[in-house]
Amino acid sequence: MACGGFVCSKTSLCILNLIYVMVSLLMIGVAAWGKWFGLVSSFSVMAAVIAVGFFLFVVAIVGLCGAVKHHQVLLFFYMIVLFLVFVLQFSVSCACLAVSKEQQNLLLEIGWNKSESMQKDLERSLDCCDFLKVNYNESCDATCFEKQTCTPCSEIIQAYADDALHFVGGISLFFSFTEILGVWLAYRYRNLKDHRQNPGAFV
Template identity: 55%
Template sequence: MVCGGFTCSKNALCSLNVVYMLVGLLLVGVAAWGKGFGIVSSIHIIGGVIAVGVFLLLIAIVGLIGAIHHHQVMLFFYMVILFIVFLFQFGVSCSCLAMNENQQLKLLNSTWELMANSTRDLESKLDCCGLLKTPQAQYEKDWAACPAECKPKGSCSTCGTLMLQHASEALRILGGVGLFFSFTEILGVWLAMRYRNQKDPAANPSAFL
C-alpha cells in the first residue's frame, strides 16, 4: 500500500527522530564509559559529546511530538535547533577523529600531576601504576605510592598505556558514529520543512498551512 505524501513524510520524520533518540543515548553511553575509565586526556571532548548527545535526545523528543501533532511552532524550533546540533556534532566528531596519540599523551602528562590523590583511585581501578615509565624519576615516585593489587607481583602496566588504549577506542566510536549520523540531521531538517509545509488532511480542507 502506497501512503500519501503527508503520511509518508510524517512516518519518515517520526522514524528519523526515533533513530536520533537512539544515537543520543549511544553517544552519552559511550562517552560515560570513556570517562569511567579515567580518560583525562580527552575529558573536554568527551564532555562535549555528552552535551551533544543530551541535546540530540531532547530535540528528537520535541521533533517526535511535533510530527505526531503536526505542530507548526514545535517543528520550526525543531528545524532550527537540529541544524545547530548538526554543526556542533560535526565539529565535535571531527575533533574526536583528529586527536592523535601524541596529542593525547601531551594532555595526559599535563593533567596527571593535577589529579593529585585521585591518581591513586585511578591506579586501583585500572590495576596499574604510574603514568608512563618516562621520566624515570616521576615513575619511581608514582610506583612507591601505588596502591594497585598488581604491585606485589611486579607486573603492573602503566596507567598511561591503558588510558591511551581506552581513549583511542572511545574517540573512534564517538567520532565515527557522531560524524555519520550528523549528516542524517540535514535530512531531518529537510523532512521537517517539507512536512511542515504540507496540508494536514485531518484539518479543515479549506485551510492552508
C-alpha cells in the same frame, strides 16, 4: 501516497525522533548503571553523560510533538536546535578523526590530571599505576601494585586511544548525518499541507 508526501514525512520524522528517544534513554541508563555498580566513581563524568542524554531526550520529544501535531513553532525550534547540534557534533567527529599522536597524548595527559576519581577508576580497570612513571612510594588501586609489577597507564591508554577516537569519531559522524536528515525532514514537513483536512488550509 508517495514517499515525500505529508504522511510519509510525518512518519519518518516520528521514527527518527523515537530512535533519538531510545538512544537518550540508553545513555542515561548506562550512566546510572555504571554509577550504581561502582564502575564509574566520577560524578562529573556521570553527570555529563546524563546531561547529554537528557538534552537529546528533550530535543527528541520536541521533534516528536511537533511531528504529531504538525506544530509550526515546535518544528522551527527543533530545526534550529538540531542544526546547531549537527554543527557541533560534526566538528567534534572531524576533530576525533584528524587528531595527531602528539595532540592525542597531550589531551590524554590533560584529562588524566583533571580528575583523581577517574585516575582511580582507570588504575583499577586497566591494572596500571600513574600516568608516565610508576611511583611505588604512593598509593595505587591496581592489583599489580602489591607485586610492584605495574606499568604506567599512559602505555595502555595510548594503545587503545587511537582506535577509540576513530570509533567515536565514526559513530559521531554517522549520527551527525541523521541529524541533518532530521533538519531536512522537519523543513519539508513544515511546508506540507495535510490533504486529509481542508485542502486549502495550511496548518
